[in-house]
Amino acid sequence: APSRPHETRPVKLAVIPGDGIGPEVVAEAEKVLDAVTAGSGIRFDKSRFSLGASRFLETGETLTETDLEAIKEQDAILLGAVGGVPGDPRLKNANIERGLLLKLRFELDHYVNLRPSKLYPGVPGPLAEPGDIDFVVVREGTEGPYVGNGGSIRTGTPHEVANETSVNTAFGVERVVRYAFDLAERRSKRVTLVHKTNVLVHAGGIWKRLVDDVAREHPDVAVDYVHVDAATIYLVTNPGRFDVIVTDNLFGDILTDLAGAVTGGIGLAASGNINPDGTFPSMFEPVHGSAPDIAGQQKADPTAAILSVALLLDHLGLTDEARRVTTAVEDDLAGRGGAPRTTAQIGDAIVARLQA
């Protein structure tokens, strides 16, 4: 169970607005956080961290030891989005993805990357008959093809060989599988393992075995297995078949972008990078990126960031507050017409619903 720091003291919250649309959506997320806790006695002690491409361009730093240590002292992290303009030559060595975002996930042992996918009433999506979509992807966050265990020889020559190794441990797989089953117990008691066991026999084998093992402790949870390629088919033809999906880091990355798309776009998709043990702060962020092309124009939808605040509140044990944020977002989504609103207008509308 996550600790409940707010019961005894202000919650230490790291805020990383980041790059592009990050600061804009985080500003709205913070408004919502302030509004939902106003008058409750729950206080947040916020520390702002300037991290991302803009920090790199200013200082040449991606993630310093000092910043990392300071972040580790926090109770939770709210992150907007990081990443500069694709192809910017000045960012060649910035390594924002591996050196900052993935570094935080790995250093803070965010072994559960929790990505709910829900098609809210009133939200238009690309599917003609979407049906009832409401599932959660439990994506492993610290192993698999993401470990950075690769290299190349004769790089840049016609004889180059470039390898990349997916590392999967019983320790790492079992803990995330357990989390998925516990979550399924609180939902509709269905878990689907997604992998590619017929081709990746070793990486797939350990996942299959541990799901089977943990399943035996949950006789009331129905378990099935779907290959990752087939899973993408189901996501567009029958997404309602899923409740809790558990999968590895790379497959989870792919499936959650697709899931975001079928539920109305990643402008709505929230995520939590969770360290369930509470050893390190968990980090909440929209699934979308920094979208530099629309940055600073108040065009970004802050909903994903705001729903990430709901996940953050839930993680802190503030389930009532989390539910209030989700309901306010749901109401806002249901009432959306075609008229475009600015980032701030959407945030303000959600705040107004919270205060109503």
Added chain:
Amino acid sequence: APSRPHETRPVKLAVIPGDGIGPEVVAEAEKVLDAVTAGSGIRFDKSRFSLGASRFLETGETLTETDLEAIKEQDAILLGAVGGVPGDPRLKNANIERGLLLKLRFELDHYVNLRPSKLYPGVPGPLAEPGDIDFVVVREGTEGPYVGNGGSIRTGTPHEVANETSVNTAFGVERVVRYAFDLAERRSKRVTLVHKTNVLVHAGGIWKRLVDDVAREHPDVAVDYVHVDAATIYLVTNPGRFDVIVTDNLFGDILTDLAGAVTGGIGLAASGNINPDGTFPSMFEPVHGSAPDIAGQQKADPTAAILSVALLLDHLGLTDEARRVTTAVEDDLAGRGGAPRTTAQIGDAIVARLQA
């Protein structure tokens, strides 16, 4: 350029009907092949190979050296689908995927896995506004995470570590990238590389570098890059943006199932496992599997197998015949109502159009 054996002698064709619905769809594909070449002087000298789960259940063999050598002597291969009932305990050691299907692709150096994706007029699909979908995925077929370069230690214990290595060579990547650019020259001169370069920096790096290198030789071809996760979003929100996608073995597997789904289902998706050098026979097969649940019931759609015949004809240089098959299929698809037809009825209808 592929050889044109039909100009001097009968074309040696290996037919592998396989398991489940494989024999049913291959029967229709053969009808179409016979019909389109009837009276043309083009003859096929067919050899049938009993391979797949049923062969394993009968003899304990997956792919014998003798069969493999005999297959290598052929000019081309038509394959239905292989694979038994999922979870059948008798197939535990059959290893149909790695030991038969992938073994053929690797042994016959099928480095291009060609998967066209087209939404034909009249075909219902899951997208509300699909737009104009007509692209080809050039999936690498002999490298990447599919090489089988994995292993585990302390297997089955709480200390298991299971690794799986993606191997990418300049030799292997460059040749498939060249194929993609040559194909783009004959289409709308657009190539999209799909990978995950921001995370899989070494595997992604070699792909990026070689695409950039080959692109310099094709100044008239527009090149862009999309991360695999974002590519799945585009496939459901703007599939028309793609023309030729080039990608690795695993990403190609995932994208082509999704692409099949958005273009009306993998019952329509054809593929060619191509050895462009002509050193070994190329193999043509529907993207779908053996679907044991509907096998023997004349419920399967043979269209994917029939379109695979069109790819086969094209590969042999029989472009006129290929076009006639495609047109007959297109006409059949456009005229389909809601009334269900048997596998044979669909095949017969397409044959009738060819003869009309």
